[in-house]
Amino acid sequence: MLQMRCFGVLTVTLDGRPIPELSGSTVSGSLLAYLVVHQERAHSRSVLASLFWPDTVESQARRNLNSQLWRLNKLLRSTLRVGQPYFFSDDQTVQFNPAVSHWLDVVEFEKAIALLGQTSVSSVDNTFEALKVIENAITLCRADFLEGIYADWCNSLRERLREEYLLALESLTRSYQNNGQNEKALRVAMQLAQADPLREEAHFQLIQIQASLGRPTETRKQFQVYEKIWRDELRLEPSDRMKTLARRLEPEITSPAKLLVSATPAQQVRLLETISTVLGNMPSPAKEGEENQFHWQMWQQIAVYGEQVGQALRARYANTEAIQYFAIALDALSALPETGERFQKELNLHRQYDE
Numbered sequence: 411m412l413q414m415r416c417f418g419v420l421t422v423t424l425d426g427r428p429i430p431e432l433s434g435s436t437v438s439g440s441l442l443a444y445l446v447v448h449q450e451r452a453h454s455r456s457v458l459a460s461l462f463w464p465d466t467v468e469s470q471a472r473r474n475l476n477s478q479l480w481r482l483n484k485l486l487r488s489t490l491r492v493g494q495p496y497f498f499s500d501d502q503t504v505q506f507n508p509a510v511s512h513w514l515d516v517v518e519f520e521k522a523i524a525l526l527g528q529t530s531v532s533s534v535d536n537t538f539e540a541l542k543v544i545e546n547a548i549t550l551c552r553a554d555f556l557e558g559i560y561a562d563w564c565n566s567l568r569e570r571l572r573e574e575y576l577l578a579l580e581s582l583t584r585s586y587q588n589n590g591q592n593e594k595a596l597r598v599a600m601q602l603a604q605a606d607p608l609r610e611e612a613h614f615q616l617i618q619i620q621a622s623l624g625r626p627t628e629t630r631k632q633f634q635v636y637e638k639i640w641r642d643e644l645r646l647e648p649s650d651r652m653k654t655l656a657r658r659l660e661p662e663i664t665s666p667a668k669l670l671v672s673a674t675p676a677q678q679v680r681l682l683e684t685i686s687t688v689l690g691n692m693p694s695p696a697k698e699g700e701e702n703q704f705h706w707q708m709w710q711q712i713a714v715y716g717e718q719v720g721q722a723l724r725a726r727y728a729n730t731e732a733i734q735y736f737a738i739a740l741d742a743l744s745a746l747p748e749t750g751e752r753f754q755k756e757l758n759l760h761r762q763y764d765e
Contacts, residue, residue: 412486412496412512416443417519417571418553424486431485435558437462438485441478443556444563445497445506446514452503461563479504515550516571522547523574541585545598548582551575576606583615587622595619607639610649621659629659706746713742717759724762736763 415421420439422432432439441462445453459471466474479497486496498505522544555568579602586595596619603612613636620629633656640646648656716739724732740759746752 412510413514414443414446414512415515415550416447416556417515417551419557420559429485432482435556438478438481440556440559440561440564441475442482443559445504446512447516447567449506449508452498452505454503455501458504461561475504516555519547519550519571520574523578541582541589544578544582545594548575548578576602576609579605580611580615583619587615587619592619592623596623608644610636610652613639614652614655617655617659709742709745713739713746713755715739716742717762720762724765733763 411425413423420433420435420443422429422439422442432442441458444458444461455472455475456468459466459468459475462478463471463474479499483496494507494509496507496510498507525540525544551571555571556564579598583595583599583602586592586598596616599612599615599619602609603616606612613632616632617629617636620632633652636652637648640648716735716737720732720735720739723729723735736759740756740763743752743756743759
């Protein structure tokens with residue numbers, strides 16, 4: 411059987427044996443990929459010649475095409491059966507023979523895309539099974555289509571397949587959510603966000619899922635990631651849709667620092683006393699292992715909140731209260747291991763403390 415993996419760098423095997431001459435970004439491999447991907451019809455030899463050798467006169471381009479087709483037939487000859495060639499060809503056209511035993515990852519992926527729109531079946535078991543088939547097919551997209559090949563025909567198909575892949579991840583996430591499989595939905599949504607960090611739907615789904623799983627810290631962090639990307643990279647404000655979601659999930663989205671700053675002066679004093687007490691009673695990390703890591707994480711979190719509240723209070727011209735929180739953050743940092751990162755944070759906090 412002829413097997414071709416077109417997602418990522420092209421790899422071609424024949425009866426389990428790799429064919430390096432057709433793998434990678436070779437002209438022979440590229441031509442084979444084109445014919446197999448577009449096997450539904452015959453292709454004009456003139457069109458193929460101009461497509462693969464656009465800067466060559468037609469007569470020479472046709473000779474190049476003939477040479478490459480001869481090369482393909484030679485490399486694939488080991489599994490030829492009488493009456494079943496790999497290519498149908500005449501003086502005018504060439505077509506890959508669909509009846510030849512072959513497997514193509516792009517075909518399997520597009521079958522799954524078609525199945526995705528049919529998951530609203532009556533049987534829940536059938537739905538789950540269909541979703542599993544779709545997820546397995548999505549794993550075929552290990553990278554973009556035919557990496558290293560930059561022909562026009564390849565670029566346009568690459569863009570279409572990439573968009574289909576992203577839409578499939580979106581739809582698969584929603585399907586898992588609708589079926590109550592939130593952990594699976596979370597995994598696929600993370601895959602979507604990693605594939606396209608500038609895709610708002612990825613962040614929207616991640617925030618929704620984290621909130622539905624009862625994880626306020628992760629929900630808040632994901633919204634902060636979204637805000638940072640939109641403001642720092644895209645120079646945009648959050649969309650109305652995301653603002654509506656944030657209002658609906660306000661307890662999960664709002665950071666502790668923002669909640670503290672919005673508290674009354676009396677509440678802030680009590681908070682300051684509580685944090686100071688925690689700092690005084692928390693033992694210093696004394697041994698390696700999980701307990702050690704837990705303590706460090708606690709001190710790090712206190713340092714972050716102390717700095718955030720201090721900055722917010724200073725913005726409101728409450729300088730005395732701000733200094734108190736900067737001092738808390740410095741105390742928390744002093745309990746952490748001595749590293750360059752800690753030193754830099756302490757310098758930054760000292761500057762804010764002395765302003």
